[in-house]
Amino acid sequence: MVAGSARKLMTQMRRGAIEYCVLALLRDRDRYGFELTKALSAADGLVTSEGTVYPLLARLRQDGLVDTSWQESSQGPPRRYYRLTDDGRVALEAFMLQWKTFRDTVDSLMDGGERQ
Amino acid sequence: MTRTDVDGIVDEYLHRLDAALGPLPAPRRQQLVTEITEHLDEARSEIPIETEAAVRELLDRVGQPEEIAAEALADQPGRDRSSRRGLVLGLVGLAVLLAVGLTLGLALSGGGSTPTATSVAVPNVLGMSTDQATSQLKSLGEGVRIAQSPNGPFPAGLVVSQSPPVGVTIPRGSVVTLYVASSVPATTTVTSVPSSATSTSTTITYPVAP
Numbered sequence: 001m002v003a004g005s006a007r008k009l010m011t012q013m014r015r016g017a018i019e020y021c022v023l024a025l026l027r028d029r030d031r032y033g034f035e036l037t038k039a040l041s042a043a044d045g046l047v048t049s050e051g052t053v054y055p056l057l058a059r060l061r062q063d064g065l066v067d068t069s070w071q072e073s074s075q076g077p078p079r080r081y082y083r084l085t086d087d088g089r090v091a092l093e094a095f096m097l098q099w100k101t102f103r104d105t106v107d108s109l110m111d112g113g114e115r116q
Numbered sequence: 117m118t119r120t121d122v123d124g125i126v127d128e129y130l131h132r133l134d135a136a137l138g139p140l141p142a143p144r145r146q147q148l149v150t151e152i153t154e155h156l157d158e159a160r161s162e163i164p165i166e167t168e169a170a171v172r173e174l175l176d177r178v179g180q181p182e183e184i185a186a187e188a189l190a191d192q193p194g195r196d197r198s199s200r201r202g203l204v205l206g207l208v209g210l211a212v213l214l215a216v217g218l219t220l221g222l223a224l225s226g227g228g229s230t231p232t233a234t235s236v237a238v239p240n241v242l243g244m245s246t247d248q249a250t251s252q253l254k255s256l257g258e259g260v261r262i263a264q265s266p267n268g269p270f271p272a273g274l275v276v277s278q279s280p281p282v283g284v285t286i287p288r289g290s291v292v293t294l295y296v297a298s299s300v301p302a303t304t305t306v307t308s309v310p311s312s313a314t315s316t317s318t319t320i321t322y323p324v325a326p
Contacts, residue, residue: 033151034158041177049179054151055188058144070284076161077290078280080154 018046019056023065023084023092032079065091122166126156129175136185148188150279153293238292240282241275246296249275259291264298272297
């Protein structure tokens, strides 16, 4: 295994995980697009650019995991808010469970490997 | 640097994005361009002074249009659609948007669209000419921003999309963006604000650094 393939794997894992990170950001409250992209960009190395979040949101909406509504804003015009649907909540919970197991398993093997 | 120059840079960016999203079905393409436009409006409202450099930096953060398009096309199976099918889908998309807008409007205004002194329901100006749509919005006290949308089957000069959509309640004096079908290829930057709307667009001149 060379360094290049580890990088490729990380890219793929990031791509897969980021959708669930969006769902997680919507778990406790609705957010508008600009707010979501800000939160995701603040997380180091997760998204390459703010704009790529929107195709992802479109995909989540198409899959019925999020939906949108217009909400009044205290300043300026109303905003398009994203909301987690019931299906989205189920998908997020399922992912979190599997992710934790996966993460712990990999971590323990990595730690064991280091100790040898 | 005037506001109009900065608008030109943003419009050029949106044209590039629209062109890069070409292979997507029209409603999905329109949706993405609309959402990126909303994002840019939000981001621009946070800039204290809209210099060209500030706006270019903002666009850099949003990313190259081609990069966004690549993400959007990643899960798009390479189906080839006849132009007839594209047209039908486009029309269905518009009808759905319209229905959603109307439903939202009814829900938000509690059954009747009664404009108050401070807010107003966005009227339906889809399919109107740019001038017609602009004067209707101005009569309600709304500002108007025109964005060209190289939108396939529709005659040039007609409003094909609007943001916020029909029926949404907005504060009086907010700006409604009209997406106007253009026969011009996506590479040309055109920001045509009709004479009737010029009074609403402010030109701010910033001091030029020595």
